[in-house]
Amino acid sequence: MAEEKEILQSNYLAYLNEKRLMGSECKGCGNVDLPPRKICSKCLSTDTAWIDLTDMQGILSTFSCVHVGTRRFEARGFNMKNPYAFGIVTFDNGAAIMGMLEGVDPLQPASIKIGMKMKLKFIETESSCGLQVDVGFEPAENAAEQEIVEEFS
Amino acid sequence: MGKLARDVAIVGAGISHFGQFPDKQIPDLWVEAWLDCIKNVDNGIDVRNDIDGGLYFGNFTADLFTGQGHLGPMLADLVGLTPKGATRFEGACASSGLAFRQAVVAVASGVADVVCIGGVEKMTSLPTAGVTEALAAASDVVYEARVGATFPGLYANVASAHFNKYGTTSEDLFRVAIKNHENGKLNPKAQMQMTIEDIMNQKIEKAKNSGGDVPEWENEFDFLNSSSNPVIAYPLRLFDCSLITDGAACLILAADSIARKFTDTPILVAGTGQGSAALSLNNRDTFTSFLAARTAAEQAYNMAGVEPKDIKVAEVHDCFTIAELVAMEDLGFAEPGKAAELVKDGQTKRDGSIPINTDGGLKAKGHPVGATGAAQVVEIYKQLKGIAGERQVSGDPEVGLAHNLGGSGGTCVVHVFKRT
Numbered sequence: 001m002a003e004e005k006e007i008l009q010s011n012y013l014a015y016l017n018e019k020r021l022m023g024s025e026c027k028g029c030g031n032v033d034l035p036p037r038k039i040c041s042k043c044l045s046t047d048t049a050w051i052d053l054t055d056m057q058g059i060l061s062t063f064s065c066v067h068v069g070t071r072r073f074e075a076r077g078f079n080m081k082n083p084y085a086f087g088i089v090t091f092d093n094g095a096a097i098m099g100m101l102e103g104v105d106p107l108q109p110a111s112i113k114i115g116m117k118m119k120l121k122f123i124e125t126e127s128s129c130g131l132q133v134d135v136g137f138e139p140a141e142n143a144a145e146q147e148i149v150e151e152f153s
Numbered sequence: 154m155g156k157l158a159r160d161v162a163i164v165g166a167g168i169s170h171f172g173q174f175p176d177k178q179i180p181d182l183w184v185e186a187w188l189d190c191i192k193n194v195d196n197g198i199d200v201r202n203d204i205d206g207g208l209y210f211g212n213f214t215a216d217l218f219t220g221q222g223h224l225g226p227m228l229a230d231l232v233g234l235t236p237k238g239a240t241r242f243e244g245a246c247a248s249s250g251l252a253f254r255q256a257v258v259a260v261a262s263g264v265a266d267v268v269c270i271g272g273v274e275k276m277t278s279l280p281t282a283g284v285t286e287a288l289a290a291a292s293d294v295v296y297e298a299r300v301g302a303t304f305p306g307l308y309a310n311v312a313s314a315h316f317n318k319y320g321t322t323s324e325d326l327f328r329v330a331i332k333n334h335e336n337g338k339l340n341p342k343a344q345m346q347m348t349i350e351d352i353m354n355q356k357i358e359k360a361k362n363s364g365g366d367v368p369e370w371e372n373e374f375d376f377l378n379s380s381s382n383p384v385i386a387y388p389l390r391l392f393d394c395s396l397i398t399d400g401a402a403c404l405i406l407a408a409d410s411i412a413r414k415f416t417d418t419p420i421l422v423a424g425t426g427q428g429s430a431a432l433s434l435n436n437r438d439t440f441t442s443f444l445a446a447r448t449a450a451e452q453a454y455n456m457a458g459v460e461p462k463d464i465k466v467a468e469v470h471d472c473f474t475i476a477e478l479v480a481m482e483d484l485g486f487a488e489p490g491k492a493a494e495l496v497k498d499g500q501t502k503r504d505g506s507i508p509i510n511t512d513g514g515l516k517a518k519g520h521p522v523g524a525t526g527a528a529q530v531v532e533i534y535k536q537l538k539g540i541a542g543e544r545q546v547s548g549d550p551e552v553g554l555a556h557n558l559g560g561s562g563g564t565c566v567v568h569v570f571k572r573t
Contacts, residue, residue: 009295013295034435035295035296041431041436061314061440062310062311062313062314062317062440063310063313064305064306064307064309064310064312064313064386064387064388064389065309065384065386065387066301066303066305066306066309066385066386066387067383067384067385067386067387068281068282068285068303068305068385068386069282069285069301069303070282070285070286070289070298070303071282071283071286072286073301074282080383083384083387084301086300086301086302086306087310087313088310088434088435088440096435096436097296097435098296098297098300098302098433098434098435099300100300100301106387109387109388114313114314114317123300134299134300135300136300
């Protein structure tokens with residue numbers, strides 16, 4: 001469905017707060033940019049439009065488990081003994097985005113595998129400006145099964 | 154295109170002590186580096202008359218660390234450079250590399266004959282979480298920092314990808330730290346003048362004296378694999394990270410045609426290069442190499458007319474141990490994925506084929522982010538002149554290189570230097 005909103009960072013974040021992950025698709029070359037861009041990163045065309053990536057799955061391209069975070073993450077209860085994971089997930093269409101990883105154990109980083117199939121899981125936090133929704137991911141169900149198979153093979 | 158309009162040479166270089174100095178603020182650190190530089194201009198310099206081009210200054214974020222902006226005139230005034238122009242350059246951890254490059258361009262263009270370059274960062278006035286937050290301003294604050302990226306975390310993403318693609322291991326990273334600490338021990342200006350073995354033995358002694366459990370580490374690797382080297386951002390541990398440092402550096406550049414007025418052995422800026430890349434790691438084509446670094450290196454090598462094998466001493470941006478391996482690969486010292494072998498073989502030690510970070514690097518000398526790029530050039534200047542003291546590399550090196558990376562590779566500046 002065509003989206004009328006201008007491609008602006010504020011609109012990207014507004015969509016995110018509605019739990020929609022929106023990128024941009026170039027009508028010229030078909031490239032998908034995430035976060036969205038007015039100017040296509042591949043062919044520089046300005047004929048770009050919103051594309052909804054909310055239901056897409058991707059693979060975990062790389063990750064880290066953070067034990068020393070910023071004050072904002074410390075305030076959320078993360079610390080040396082309670083780390084969080086974040087990483088980059090790449091979708092089939094080539095677009096990639098960074099997000100926190102849930103449904104994985106940051107204290108067992110060896111169990112987190114590059115190449116795992118991941119799906120979006122929006123992460124809600126309370127900020128001084130009210131509810132904030134951020135990009136996050138969790139293992140897709142088939143990835144979990146795949147891992148179990150690997151473990152017992 | 155790709156050439157300097159006239160030759161430019163370094164005629165003086167100095168740095169402050171690097172470390173944690175509660176009693177030294179930005180002006181103090183800068184004046185210390187300036188005085189060290191001026192006293193080391195072999196034939197002397199008349200500051201007010203000789204330095205016609207003013208000050209090119211690198212600083213990342215005094216604004217966030219200390220609340221102070223507008224450093225150019227403030228610091229120029231303290232050393233007698235006003236009313237000449239004084240400009241601050243910002244490119245995260247590559248800030249003073251950028252300042253150096255712009256100073257080179259200014260002298261090469263004929264706008265000025267002699268200029269001063271400086272860099273400073275005062276980092277230790279904030280607690281670690283505050284430093285982490287200030288540094289995170291060099292990442293994309295909306296698309297990276299907001300979802301949990303920290304600088305150790307971003308380089309940890311690079312490390313995870315490098316481990317996965319090439320089979321690089323934590324032990325490969327430990328070797329970089331061990332080597333840089335060995336060099337730092339020989340640098341009287343370094344923040345940590347101790348080898349990792351010294352640090353390990355100190356901890357054992359401390360445990361013995363306090364009557365607690367005495368750790369039974371067989372060697373440095375054992376120690377680095379223990380809980381005494383905590384994970385900061387998996388797979389990176391404490392000893393994979395550079396230091397939080399106060400420090401400053403200073404250089405004097407002159408047109409080559411007049412450089413011998415100041416020293417009989419000026420060091421030529423043979424090549425300069427600069428590259429950029431998307432700020433967010435997720436918008437890059439690869440996570441195991443930095444496009445900005447490859448771009449800057451290609452320009453600098455081409456301008457200097459040299460190849461990676463010609464470089465006999467190099468300073469590379471080891472903000473994290475993994476970054477030294479990636480830098481070696483981006484600079485062509487090793488094929489992609491092969492840098493760890495070169496380190497394991499001892500080739501990057503002071504007596505190896507390509508000595509790297511002879512001053513201890515960011516890892517042991519320290520990493521006052523806005524001063525780092527200039528401080529790297531100070532070390533290459535000393536090595537090429539043969540005045541690096543105990544840590545001087547053998548073989549009378551004629552060609553050196555400095556690689557200064559900003560953020561997680563959004564900015565990179567590479568310079569090639571030659572003895573004339």
